[in-house]
Amino acid sequence: MIAIIDYGAGNLQSVKKALDYLGCESVVTADKEVIESASHIILPGVGSFGDAMDSIRSRGLEEIIKNAASGEKKFLGICLGLQLLFEESEESPGVKGLGIFKGSIVKIPENLGLKVPHMGWNSVNIKQNFGIFEGIKDESYFYFVHSFYLKDAESDIVAGTADYGVNIQCAVQKGKVSATQFHPEKSGKIGLELLKNFVAEV
Numbered sequence: 001m002i003a004i005i006d007y008g009a010g011n012l013q014s015v016k017k018a019l020d021y022l023g024c025e026s027v028v029t030a031d032k033e034v035i036e037s038a039s040h041i042i043l044p045g046v047g048s049f050g051d052a053m054d055s056i057r058s059r060g061l062e063e064i065i066k067n068a069a070s071g072e073k074k075f076l077g078i079c080l081g082l083q084l085l086f087e088e089s090e091e092s093p094g095v096k097g098l099g100i101f102k103g104s105i106v107k108i109p110e111n112l113g114l115k116v117p118h119m120g121w122n123s124v125n126i127k128q129n130f131g132i133f134e135g136i137k138d139e140s141y142f143y144f145v146h147s148f149y150l151k152d153a154e155s156d157i158v159a160g161t162a163d164y165g166v167n168i169q170c171a172v173q174k175g176k177v178s179a180t181q182f183h184p185e186k187s188g189k190i191g192l193e194l195l196k197n198f199v200a201e202v
Contacts (some may be wrong), residue, residue, distance in 0.1 A: 002026035002199060003038035005065065008055040009047045011183065013102025015078065018185040018192060024199045031069040032064050040199060041068040043179075049105065049148070050092030052080055062098070069100045069177050076132070076198050077179030079146060082172065085179055091148050101172060103153030108146075117147040124170060124182070132171070132178045134186035134197045140190045142182035144170070149181060 004015055004026055012028045019026040026042075027034060035041060038104045043065060045052055056062050069085060077085050086097050087106035097105075109118045123139040144162070150169040159178065160171030170181040178198070184191035 001038050002040040002042060003035045004028045004042045004044065005035060005068075006030045007059055007061055008078075009045065009052055011044050011046050011079070011185070013018060015042060015044050015185075017183045019199065022192065022196055022199060029157075030059055030061065032061070034038065035061075035068060037063050038073070040074040041076070043069075043075070043077045043081035043084065045078065045082075045084060045170065046145075047080060048091055049080065049083055049089040049097070050095040052084055052093050053092070053097060056084075066098055067099065069098065071177055073176060074198060075177045078185070079181060080181055082150065082179035082181050083148060085172070086150065086153075091150060091192055100177070101153060101157060101174070102181045103169070104151050105148050106151055107148055108164065108166065108168075114165045117145060117146045118149075118164045118168075122162045122164060122170075122182070124160045124162050126160050128173055130179070131159065131173045132194050132197045133173075136190065136193055136197075141187070142170075142180070142184065142191060142194075143188075144182045144188040146181055 085100040121141045159173035162168045162170045184194045
């Protein structure tokens with residue numbers, strides 16, 4: 001069973017609908033016991049880094065999520081759910097993230113002649129053609145909506161990058177733990193393929 005973590009923010013129903021389409025049992029939940037018993041866990045997210053971490057902490061979910069992303073279970077962060085796995089973000093100075101990985105979450109520069117937020121379809125340079133990217137062609141297009149992005153992550157966890165005036169590290173993967181800056185649940189057929197890879201063992 002797949003637990004979609006509900007911490008009061010996030011694109012929860014569209015993720016669940018995508019999983020329903022794939023025929024996978026899932027539940028949107030903030031129940032610690034349900035999350036702990038799930039075989040697969042998804043951390044979605046929209047909104048600000050600081051508000052999300054405040055909500056996670058106020059609901060007593062921080063340690064549950066850290067345990068879920070420890071590498072023992074299949075775990076997928078989506079959009080802000082990727083950023084929260086890191087230590088901090090320029091968006092919310094002084095707010096500690098989950099600290100699962102090391103890297104910087106920074107603002108997309110507004111002096112590049114490109115619109116911020118970065119919104120729409122963008123090709124992804126796939127660095128790891130296994131795990132969530134198994135069988136997915138390099139330079140496939142996924143759907144993005146974000147103003148902050150990951151840079152300077154450790155090279156061995158970077159699974160995909162995108163160019164939007166700057167090099168965006170848009171997917172990470174280490175063992176059973178993965179995350180994407182883009183929204184697979186909004187990325188049509190190719191996004192469903194990625195989710196199918198994630199839920200392959202359900």
